[in-house]
Structures are given as structure tokens and as C-alpha cells.
Amino acid sequence: MTELALHILDIVQNSIRAKARKIEVTIMENPEDDLFVIKIQDDGLGMDETQLQLVTDPFFTTRTTRKVGMGIALLKQCAEQTGGSLKVNSQKGAGTILEAILKHRHVDRPILGDIAGTMTLLIGANPLIRFIYIHQTPLSSFELDTLEVLEELDDVPINDRDILKALEEMINENLEMIEASLK
Ligand SMILES: Nc1ncnc2c1ncn2[C@@H]1O[C@H](COP(=O)(O)OP(=O)(O)OP(=O)(O)O)[C@@H](O)[C@H]1O
Numbered sequence: 250m251t252e253l254a255l256h257i258l259d260i261v262q263n264s265i266r267a268k269a270r271k272i273e274v275t276i277m278e279n280p281e282d283d284l285f286v287i288k289i290q291d292d293g294l295g296m297d298e299t300q301l302q303l304v305t306d307p308f309f310t311t312r313t314t315r316k317v318g319m320g321i322a323l324l325k326q327c328a329e330q331t332g333g334s335l336k337v338n339s340q341k342g343a344g345t346i347l348e349a350i351l352k353h354r355h356v357d358r359p360i361l362g363d364i365a366g367t368m369t370l371l372i373g374a375n376p377l378i379r380f381i382y383i384h385q386t387p388l389s390s391f392e393l394d395t396l397e398v399l400e401e402l403d404d405v406p407i408n409d410r411d412i413l414k415a416l417e418e419m420i421n422e423n424l425e426m427i428e429a430s431l432k
């Protein structure tokens with residue numbers, strides 16, 4: 250995949266399918282230490298030991314519509330291509346944490362891409378899920394929590410078109426500042 254945002258979209262779909270009520274997406278960038286970390290944490294159904302051991306295997310899926318699950322295996326391959334790694338921690342009934350570590354400066358590291366569009370797409374399609382987006386660098390950090398947004402909105406639904414548009418713009422503006430701080 251050409252954009253990490255597309256991998257993130259894919260991984261978050263797993264959390265949604267696992268009935269998560271709260272999904273946290275964290276990006277940690279540190280070019281000096283050559284690190285680009287993506288962490289996705291949910292409070293969904295979780296996996297038992299056996300499932301967990303199989304999860305980075307492209308032939309494991311609990312889907313019934315097709316036999317091969319790809320989302321996690323693809324991101325793992327992507328991370329490893331940059332000299333990084335991927336790990337998944339999960340507990341049945343408690344939730345799942347996935348962490349992909351990529352090398353920031355590696356030529357094969359895809360760009361982050363349209364994460365603002367991805368997050369607002371997810372928020373708009375899943376208004377009952379609390380999404381938290383955190384983006385950190387050594388010099389700056391940005392956090393969006395849809396619960397906090399909702400508290401400010403009184404009665405306007407979070408999937409209102411104008412609200413989603415404003416959220417997308419807000420994420421993009423903050424990302425521009427974050428990227429500028431890295432230069
Ligand atoms: N956050 C999660 N919570 C609970 N189970 C999960 C989670 N993420 C993955 N799984 C389990 O791991 C399996 C493999 O996930 P993966 O994303 O690699 O493939 P998939 O979702 O089955 O298919 P695809 O991503 O190609 O649509 C899933 O079918 C699901 O059983």
C-alpha cells in the first residue's frame with residue numbers, strides 16, 4: 250500500500266469488527282532516532298493465545314466470506330521492509346494493542362498519507378465509537394478525542410457533514426504544524 254493511512258484504516262476495521270467502543274490511534278515520529286511508530290489500541294473482544302499466535306499469518310482469518318486475512322500481515326510486511334517490526338498484544342474480553350515500528354528515514358517507508366480523511370471517514374461511519382487520534386514528535390504533540398468534541402457540540406451529531414469537515418481541517422492544520430516542526 251502506498252500510504253500508511255490505508256493500513257491504519259484496515260487495522261481499525263478489525264477493531265470495529267471486534268465491537269470496540271473506544272479506538273485509539275497513535276503516531277509517534279522521531280526522525281532523529283529513525284522511528285515511525287503506529288499504535289492502535291482498542292477495547293474490543295480481544296483474542297485468545299491461539300488466535301494471537303496466528304494473527305500475523307496471512308492465512309488466518311475469522312472471516313467466513315474469504316479464506317485469507319491480510320490486514321495485519323500486510324502491515325507487518327511493510328514494517329519489516331523498512332527494517333522494523335510489528336507486534337500484537339491482546340486479551341480475550343479486554344482488547345487489543347497493535348504496534349508497528351517502522352524506520353522513519355528508510356526509502357521503503359510509505360508516506361503517512363491522508364490520515365485526516367481516514368480518521369474523519371471512520372468517525373463519520375461510526376458515530377457511536379469514541380476515537381482518539383494522537384500524533385507526537387519530540388517537539389510537538391496533537392490529540393483529538395471525539396468524546397471531547399461531542400461535549401462541545403451539544404446535540405449536533407458528530408457525523409454532521411460540517412462537523413466532519415471542520416475536524417478534517419483541524420487535523421490537517423495540526424499535521425502541517427507537526428511536519429513543519431520536524432524540518
Ligand atoms: N483488534 C482486534 N480484535 C479482535 N480480533 C482481531 C483484531 N484484529 C485482528 N483480529 C483477528 O485477527 C484476524 C486477522 O486480522 P487481519 O486484519 O489480518 O485479517 P482479516 O481482518 O481477517 O481480513 P482483512 O484484514 O484482509 O479484511 C481477524 O480475522 C480477527 O479474527
Ligand SMILES: [Mg+2]
Pocket residue numbers: 259260262263318319320321
Ligand atoms: Mg483486517
